[in-house]
Amino acid sequence: MKHPWDRPLGVWYLAEHHPDAPAVLHCPAGETLTFAGLAARAHRAVHALRALGAGRGDVIGLALPNDLDILVWQLAAAEAGWRYVTLNPRSPAPEVAAIAAHAGMKALIVHAAYADRAGAVDTVPVRVGVGGPIDGFVPQEEALAGHPDSPPPDRAAGTPLVYTSGTTGTPKGIWRDLPDAAPEAAADLMKTFAHAFRFTPLEGAHLVSAGMFHGGCQSFYLAALHAGQPLVIMGSFDAEETLRLVHEHRITTGYMVPTQFTRLLHLPSGVRDRYDVSSLESIVHSAAPCPPEIKKRMLDWWGPVVWETYGGTEGAATIAKPHHWLAKPGTxxxxxxxxxxxxxxxxxxxxxxxxxxxxxxxxxxxxxxxxxxxxxxxxxxxxxxxxxxxxxxxxxxxxxxxxxxxxDMIITGGVNVYPAEVENALAAHPAVLDSAVVGVPDPEWGEQVRAFVQPAPGHEPSDALAADLIAHCRERLAGHKCPRAVEFRTELPRTETGKLYKRLLRP
Missing domain, CATH: 2.30.38.10 (Luciferase; Domain 3)
Structure with a gap:
């Protein structure tokens, strides 16, 4: 072998040729799994759902928390020829029902924690409940009972059917043809994605700290897994726990969103210094813009390991390697x-x-x-x-x-103002934990710039702080770009991937 990537990879190959290699090192369920064990669970899930009526080309929905189950069902879909929709498990029942109808779902797998949300949807023919009873759902244990963990017959590659977060309107389903490839070949192709971000095959570990239902997070943890990196799965993000897991498991790769960086940076220095993050090699961020000041501070702390990618579920577009970003901040x-x-x-x-x-x-x-x-x-x-x-x-x-x-562009007095520029200026103020800038109607100027700010810990909303923030912006931006008013919020409406619901802030 001339190069670490000059070999077959992918979960199915690894399960056969590296069966005892770790696939999951840590998860909320408290389990660890080898590649052989993970593949066996996926095989069994395929047998079970086929017995309930799911066939090749069908759409299955997953409303599951960060844990092993969502991973098992994704891999099952990937070898059964199913399209799978990973739903935000906190979505209300009407939204889940609308997506289920639009996608033409044949099966819906829901965790009992969301029984009053996705678990209230009764329009999908096959319904499986995980982690406890849900009325009208077959318990997962019952569905799996009696089925083998051997590879199922007639295996075929599946694909995700991703619904966008809908921050500006109704979620849209991104439809692709099913891959014309065997599951092993489709899994092996994922190493190209991992290679692009310098994930080292069969070395290190990958931290899953964002929502596993999100397409961006999925792309990276599945790429890492298919490259042979075991996963360390967090149930939900906590800044200090993130550092603890990096330290304990010698994490090398991960996917994060800018709001997580902000929370990490607001930890007291004594907490940050308690943990060794020198194992980190490639932490990728996307999903929402990252203020340059925040990214610079992360690079100063973690070193040149913070990568950025631009694109969407519709298609990847660009990669900013750390040294390129340092040479061209903001790219x-x-x-x-x-x-x-x-x-x-x-x-x-x-x-x-x-x-x-x-x-x-x-x-x-x-x-x-x-x-x-x-x-x-x-x-x-x-x-x-x-x-x-x-x-x-x-x-x-x-x-x-x-x-x-x-x-989101604001037009005030006939001049374009891009809110991100104002948000970047606000992010450099120590009293700002989060901000959103929108245009509001103005009888003279057409629109005026208004900032919504979540104060950082230790800072309280006040007229004096609002005036200080406006003055801070005036030191950095042209006058027409600066907020005319600042409103304080205890929290801003963001998706779990950090995107702002600005439509909820506009009058």
Whole structure:
């Protein structure tokens, strides 16, 4: 073997050729599993759900917390030819029911902790309950009873059916054709993803600290697992517990979102210094913009191990390696192999470096559609290029900089203001734990800039603090970009992946 990647990988290969290698080192259930043990549980789940009526090409829904069960059912889908929807388990019953109907779900697996949410949905034909009784659901233990843990016949690769978080409206399902590949081949392909972020095969451990239902988090923990890195799964994020697990398990890789960085940085220095984080090699962040000041402080603390990627479930686009970001603070990187980034004006004409426009991503083909929504699919594509709705620009070296969401842009007195720039300025103030900037109607200016701020621990809302924050912005930004008013909140409405629900803040 000339190179660590010059060998087959993937869960199914590892279960056969490295059966005793650890696959899960830590999880809320208190269990550890080898690759052989994990594969056996997935096999058994396939046998069980097939017996209940799930067939190749069917859609299954998973409303499960961070733990072993969601991983087992994902892997089962990946070898049974099912599409799987990982639902936010905290979503209310009407939202789950709407997604189930839209996706055409054949089966729904729900944890008893969400019996009054996803567990209240009775419109899906096959329903399995995990972790306790749910009315109308077959207990998982009963469904699995009597089924073997041997590989099932007629195995076929499955694929996720991801529904977007819906921060600006109704969630959309991202539909792809089922892979024309054996499960072993599809799993082995994941090593390309892991390789891009310098995950070392069969070495180290991967920390799962974000919601496992989220597509971004899934991409990274599945890539790590398929590369032979065992998982350390957190039930929910806690800043000090994160450091403890990094220290205890010598974590090398992980996926995080910027709000987690903020919480980590607000730990007292005595707590941070208590734990050794020198094992870290590649911590990737995405999902929401990271203020440059926050990222710089994380790099100062953890060293050049913080990577960034831009894209969406629709398709990956760029990678910012740590040394590139340090040379060009704020960049989200250069396009990955096979992807072209284009900056277009409102008429679809390509803009030169330095000019802000709509960011379009072109992989040379239409690799997805929005399920049962041809109009929305058509709206995001120009030829083979699609947009995620962001504004940005390319510099002379081809590095991409995201300015903001196009829908979030504020126009005050005829001048464009990008809220992210104001939020980045606020993030540098020690009294700010979190912030959101929106435009509100103004009879004279059309819109005015308003900031919503969650104070950091030890700071209380006051008129004096509001005035200080506005003055802080005026030292860093042009006057028309600065908040005219500051409102304080005990918490801002964010998804578990850190995206802001700004529509809930606008009047």
């Amino acid at each position: 989200v990187g250069r396009p990955i192999r096979g992807m072209t980034v284009r900056i277009l004006d409102d008429d679809g004409a390509e803009l030169p470096p330095g000019r802000v426009g709509a960011v379009y991503l072109d992989g040379g083909g239409r690799g997805f559609s929005y399920h049962r929504d041809p109009e929305q699919t058509a709206a995001v594509f120009r030829g083979t290029a699609f947009t995620l709705g962001d504004a940005g620009y390319l510099d002379e070296d081809g590095f991409l900089f995201i300015v903001d969401r196009i829908k």
